[in-house]
């Protein structure tokens with residue numbers, strides 16, 4: 001019997017590390033990875049300081065206030081989706 005193996009699958013780490021978005025470092029510029037530019041819209045000033053998520057290695061990824069707000073709204077919306085789906 002191998003029916004339990006899916007519970008431990010490392011492919012579902014998002015659920016395990018909270019609701020943080022995990023960014024693909026390959027799709028970000030160096031400035032975005034370094035936190036010098038917003039991970040979404042590339043804005044460098046004002047310096048992005050709202051955590052949007054993280055890289056697979058745990059490095060925090062930052063965004064401008066505007067994108068952080070959109071991301072938070074999106075997270076809230078998908079959370080509600082999950083809640084409704086559960087009922």
Ligand SMILES: [Zn+2]
Pocket residue numbers: 038039040041042043063064065066067068
């Ligand atoms: Zn932005």
